[in-house]
Amino acid sequence: MEYFTPKGTNLKISRIAHGCMRIAELTDKELDRLIKTSVDSGINFFDHADIYAGGLCEEKFGNMLKHEPSLKDKITIQTKCGIVIGKGYDFRPEYLLSCVEGSLKRLGIEQIDVLLLHRPDALCEPEKVAAVFDKLQKSGKVRYFGVSNHNPYQIELLQKYCSQRLIFNQLQFGPAHTSMIDAGIHVNMADGAAVMRDGLVLDYCRLNDITIQPWSPFSSPDGMFLGNPKYKALNEEIERLSKKYNITDSAVVLAWILRHPAKMQPIVGTTNAKRIADIAKASQIELTHDEWYGIYRAAGNDIP
Numbered sequence: 671m672e673y674f675t676p677k678g679t680n681l682k683i684s685r686i687a688h689g690c691m692r693i694a695e696l697t698d699k700e701l702d703r704l705i706k707t708s709v710d711s712g713i714n715f716f717d718h719a720d721i722y723a724g725g726l727c728e729e730k731f732g733n734m735l736k737h738e739p740s741l742k743d744k745i746t747i748q749t750k751c752g753i754v755i756g757k758g759y760d761f762r763p764e765y766l767l768s769c770v771e772g773s774l775k776r777l778g779i780e781q782i783d784v785l786l787l788h789r790p791d792a793l794c795e796p797e798k799v800a801a802v803f804d805k806l807q808k809s810g811k812v813r814y815f816g817v818s819n820h821n822p823y824q825i826e827l828l829q830k831y832c833s834q835r836l837i838f839n840q841l842q843f844g845p846a847h848t849s850m851i852d853a854g855i856h857v858n859m860a861d862g863a864a865v866m867r868d869g870l871v872l873d874y875c876r877l878n879d880i881t882i883q884p885w886s887p888f889s890s891p892d893g894m895f896l897g898n899p900k901y902k903a904l905n906e907e908i909e910r911l912s913k914k915y916n917i918t919d920s921a922v923v924l925a926w927i928l929r930h931p932a933k934m935q936p937i938v939g940t941t942n943a944k945r946i947a948d949i950a951k952a953s954q955i956e957l958t959h960d961e962w963y964g965i966y967r968a969a970g971n972d973i974p
């Protein structure tokens with residue numbers, strides 16, 4: 671596994687992260703096996719959110735840590751806050767502080783390593799968010815901060831007031847969800863792929879040393895694309911590379927994300943122990959330049 675240190679931190683974290691959004695469906699024994707396999711495969715970064723399964727994902731993870739306290743020292747825990755399910759988004763101090771208290775309690779830890787603002791709050795007052803971050807950092811409840819699903823100017827606005835560096839931006843990205851790359855390839859064209867939907871967030875994050883954490887890497891507008899007949903060409907290309915490198919189809923997808931020079935940290939959400947061990951092997955291979963474009967094109971993306 672390859673490890674990296676986000677600028678301004680002393681974290682040493684795996685290039686592949688494990689997302690915990692789906693773990694509520696596992697028994698305690700299955701969860702224990704999943705996380706131990708993940709750690710044994712070199713993954714030391716786990717992503718949560720206060721809202722996953724209404725808090726049950728954090729709670730189950732916390733119970734697991736209680737029974738395996740030595741695991742805590744080996745891993746970095748990130749969680750997200752700011753979504754009010756079914757209502758909207760809330761970055762007001764009282765709400766953010768209550769989210770953090772809830773996550774700390776459910777996870778059974780005294781400090782969250784990384785806290786992300788989950789989705790932009792249209793009524794965000796950045797000065798107030800900055801005061802919350804200061805309070806959380808001074809009290810030792812949170813070490814580092816970042817955002818999720820934010821565009822460049824939303825990040826700039828927050829960063830203007832926050833004294834802490836925003837180290838991550840979590841965004842949906844994978845071979846079948848490439849809008850942040852398409853606009854950069856179709857510059858100055860009149861087709862749909864040229865539409866700049868996110869303010870060139872990929873380039874912005876690279877320029878500002880913000881690590882992009884791609885979420886749902888196997889997703890497409892038609893659900894999971896692996897094995898999906900609508901993505902025949904993509905699956906054939908993935909299968910070809912899977913045979914060439916002797917890794918699984920999911921690992922080829924991860925290798926494709928890791929090959930991008932932005933050095934993103936993809937978050938995979940599998941609940942299957944064998945699958946996470948296989949996926950971790952993606953960090954051992956490097957796709958060629960042609961192979962990267964081959965997957966991009968096979969996903970149905972047009973090259974002008």
Ligand SMILES: NC(=O)c1ccc[n+]([C@@H]2O[C@H](COP(=O)([O-])OP(=O)(O)OC[C@H]3O[C@@H](n4cnc5c(N)ncnc54)[C@H](OP(=O)(O)O)[C@@H]3O)[C@@H](O)[C@H]2O)c1
Nearest residue numbers: 689690691717818840885886887888937938939940941942
């Ligand atoms: N910031 C945000 O707004 C946001 C949004 C969504 C998610 N996230 C984060 O991103 C993480 C990943 O999201 P995700 O779980 O949607 O992403 P994902 O890793 O793309 O999808 C995981 C799903 O794909 C299935 N899968 C993977 N490989 C497969 C294969 N080869 N064949 C069949 N099924 C396969 C998994 O099933 P198995 O469990 O059976 O392997 C699981 O149901 C989440 O856990 C969360 O931490 C963030």
